Amino acid sequence: MELYEMTAHQLRDLLRKREVSAVEIVKSVLERIGQVEEKIKAYITITDDLALKQAEEVDRKLASGEELPDLAGIPVAIKDNICTKGVLTTCASKILYNFVPPYNATVMEKLNRQMIVMIGKTNMDEFAMGSSTENSGFFITRNPWDLDRVPGGSSGGSAAAIAADEAICALGSDTGGSIRQPAALCGVVGLKPTYGRVSRFGLVAFASSLDQIGPITKDVEDCALMMNAICGYDPMDSTSANVPVPDFTKSLIPDVKGIKIGVPKEYFIEGIDPEVEEAVKAGLKKFEEMGAMVEEISLPHTEYAVADYYIIASAEASANLERYDGVKYGFRAEGAEDLIDMYKKTRSQGFGPEVKRRIMLGTYALSAGYYDAYYLKGLKVRTLIKRDFDQAFEKVDVIVTPTSPTPAFRIGEKIDDPLTMYLSDIFTISVNLAGICAISIPCGFSSDGLPIGMQIIGKPFDEESIIRVAYAFEQNTDYHLRKPNI
Amino acid sequence: MAKITIEEVEAVANLARLEFSEEEKKQFTSQLERILNYIDKLNELDTSDVEPTSHVLPIKNVFRDDVPKPSYPREEMLKNAPDPVEGYFAVPKVIT
Numbered sequence: 001m002e003l004y005e006m007t008a009h010q011l012r013d014l015l016r017k018r019e020v021s022a023v024e025i026v027k028s029v030l031e032r033i034g035q036v037e038e039k040i041k042a043y044i045t046i047t048d049d050l051a052l053k054q055a056e057e058v059d060r061k062l063a064s065g066e067e068l069p070d071l072a073g074i075p076v077a078i079k080d081n082i083c084t085k086g087v088l089t090t091c092a093s094k095i096l097y098n099f100v101p102p103y104n105a106t107v108m109e110k111l112n113r114q115m116i117v118m119i120g121k122t123n124m125d126e127f128a129m130g131s132s133t134e135n136s137g138f139f140i141t142r143n144p145w146d147l148d149r150v151p152g153g154s155s156g157g158s159a160a161a162i163a164a165d166e167a168i169c170a171l172g173s174d175t176g177g178s179i180r181q182p183a184a185l186c187g188v189v190g191l192k193p194t195y196g197r198v199s200r201f202g203l204v205a206f207a208s209s210l211d212q213i214g215p216i217t218k219d220v221e222d223c224a225l226m227m228n229a230i231c232g233y234d235p236m237d238s239t240s241a242n243v244p245v246p247d248f249t250k251s252l253i254p255d256v257k258g259i260k261i262g263v264p265k266e267y268f269i270e271g272i273d274p275e276v277e278e279a280v281k282a283g284l285k286k287f288e289e290m291g292a293m294v295e296e297i298s299l300p301h302t303e304y305a306v307a308d309y310y311i312i313a314s315a316e317a318s319a320n321l322e323r324y325d326g327v328k329y330g331f332r333a334e335g336a337e338d339l340i341d342m343y344k345k346t347r348s349q350g351f352g353p354e355v356k357r358r359i360m361l362g363t364y365a366l367s368a369g370y371y372d373a374y375y376l377k378g379l380k381v382r383t384l385i386k387r388d389f390d391q392a393f394e395k396v397d398v399i400v401t402p403t404s405p406t407p408a409f410r411i412g413e414k415i416d417d418p419l420t421m422y423l424s425d426i427f428t429i430s431v432n433l434a435g436i437c438a439i440s441i442p443c444g445f446s447s448d449g450l451p452i453g454m455q456i457i458g459k460p461f462d463e464e465s466i467i468r469v470a471y472a473f474e475q476n477t478d479y480h481l482r483k484p485n486i
Numbered sequence: 487m488a489k490i491t492i493e494e495v496e497a498v499a500n501l502a503r504l505e506f507s508e509e510e511k512k513q514f515t516s517q518l519e520r521i522l523n524y525i526d527k528l529n530e531l532d533t534s535d536v537e538p539t540s541h542v543l544p545i546k547n548v549f550r551d552d553v554p555k556p557s558y559p560r561e562e563m564l565k566n567a568p569d570p571v572e573g574y575f576a577v578p579k580v581i582t
Contacts, residue, residue, distance in 0.1 A: 196542075
C-alpha cells in the first residue's frame with residue numbers, strides 16, 4: 001500500500017513508530033498529484049514548497065523526541081474560500097483571482113497548531129454557489145469514479161482530492177449540502193458541524209446564518225480527528241457557540257445497540273434513484289441487525305426546504321457580496337467613466353452567471369415591496385422546518401436519509417437549468433436551515449460503479465451520536481475501502 | 487404567479503450594481519420568474535402565527551471589551567489593492 005492511499009490515523013501511527021517521515025508522506029502525496037491531477041483538476045493552487053517545509057519541521061520535532069499532535073505531518077487540502085495567510089484564496093471567482101489574505105482563518109490557526117501540512121487550495125463552485133463545481137470561475141473538476149461526471153459541489157475539489165488520494169484529509173464548507181453532497185458523490189466521508197461549532201472567521205461569507213466549515217476524509221476516524229482539531233469557541237466570530245468540545249474519538253464505538261434511528265417518510269419520494277433508495281434501505285436493515293431501533297418519522301415541511309433556502313441564502317449572499325467593488329482588493333475593471341460605473345463593470349465582469357443570478361434573486365427578495373412576501377416569509381417557514389426536527393428528535397437519536405437523490409450526474413447535464421440543479425440539494429438543505437449537524441458516509445455503489453452516500457442527521461451539538469452511528473456502520477461494511485480506478 | 491418584467495430586472499440590477507446585455511436581461515427575466523414561481527410554493531403555508539428565524543442560536547448582542555490593539559500595517563493592507571496611490575486606495579473621480 002502506498003503512503004498516499006492511507007488514512008490520517010494510519011499515517012499518524014507510522015510516524016509515531018518512526019517507520020516513516022513526514023517528508024516521505026508529503027512526497028508520496030505530491031507524486032500522486034503528479035500522476036492524476038491532470039485528469040481530476042481538484043486544485044486551484046498546489047503549495048508544494050510550503051508543504052515540504054512544513055513536513056521538514058514536523059520531522060525535526062519528531063527527531064527531537066517531542067510528542068506530536070494527531071494530525072502532525074498529515075497532508076490536508078483546503079477549500080479555496082478559507083483564508084490562508086500568504087497563499088492565494090480565490091473562492092474560484094475571477095473577482096478574487098489575485099487575492100492573498102493577510103491573515104489566517106481560525107480553522108487554519110487551529111490546523112497549524114496540529115502541525116498539519118497544507119498541500120493546496122481546492123476548486124469549488126464560485127463563492128460556494130452550486131452543486132457540481134461546474135460554476136468554478138476557472139475550470140471544472142472531474143469525479144474520480146467517472147471522469148465524465150461531476151464530483152458534486154460546492155466542495156467538489158476537496159471531495160475529489162480525497163477520493164483520488166491527492167490529499168489525506170480536507171476542509172470544505174457547507175451552506176446547503178456543500179460538504180455532504182460531494183462527499184456522497186465521491187464516496188468519502190463529509191461532516192457538516194452544528195451551526196456555531198466551528199469558527200467562521202476567515203471563511204469567505206456566502207450565507208452567514210447557514211455556512212459552516214467541516215472535514216472531508218477517507219474514513220470516520222479521520223473525521224473525528226479533524227473535528228477535534230477545528231471545533232471550539234472563537235471570540236473572532238460573534239456567532240461562534242461557547243459550548244464544550246468533547247473528544248470525538250471517544251465516539252468511535254462500533255455499536256448501535258439501543259440507538260433510535262428515525263427515517264423520514266418525506267425523503268423517499270418520486271424522483272429518487274431506485275439504486276440510491278435500495279442502498280439506504282439496505283443500510284437501515286444493517287442497523288437493525290446491529291441492534292438499533294429503526295422507526296418511520298415525519299418531517300412534514302421537507303418539500304418547502306429548497307424554496308426556503310434559495311430565498312434566505314440568496315438574500316444573505318446579495319448582502320455579503322456587496323463588498324466586491326474593485327476598491328480594496330481583487331479584480332477591478334478597466335475603462336470606467338465614474339465610480340458607480342467602475343462598481344458595475346467590476347462586478348459584471350468579475351462574477352459568473354450563477355453568482356449574478358443569486359445576487360439578483362436576493363436583491364429582489366430584499367427590495368422594497370417584496371421583503372415581507374419573500375424574505376420574511378422565508379424566515380417564518382425556516383421556523384417550521386426547524387420545529388419539524390425539534391419534534392422528531394424528541395422521539396429518535398439520529399435521522400437517516402439518502403444524502404443526494406442520485407449518484408454523480410454527468411458534466412453539463414444540469415448546468416443550463418438552475419432549478420433542477422437546486423433540487424439536487426433537496427436532502428441536505430433542511431439541516432442548514434435548522435442549524436443542526438449531519439454526516440455523509442458511503443453506503444453502496446450503483447450498477448455503474450458510482451458511490452452512494454447515506455446521511456446521518458443529529459441533534460444540535462450532538463456530533464458524537466452521528467460519528468458513533470457512522471463509525472458503527474463503517475466498521476461493519478467495506479464501502480469506504482473501495483478506491484476508484486483513475 | 488410572479489411576473490417579472492425587463493424593467494424590474496433593470497431596476498434590481500442597478501440596486502445590485504450589475505449590468506447586463508439585452509440578451510442576458512431576457513435570460514435573467516425568464517430564469518428569475520421561474521425560480522420565483524417555484525418559491526411561491528411557500529405561500530401554501532399559513533405562517534400568520536409563526537415567529538421568523540433569522541438565526542438558529544440564541545445568541546444576541548455579542549460585545550467584546552474595547553481594548554486597543556495594533557492593526558494590520560498599511561502597506562500589508564494595500565498589497566491587494568488594484569490601484570494603491572501614496573498609501574491610499576484610489577478610485578475614479580466621484581464628483582465631477
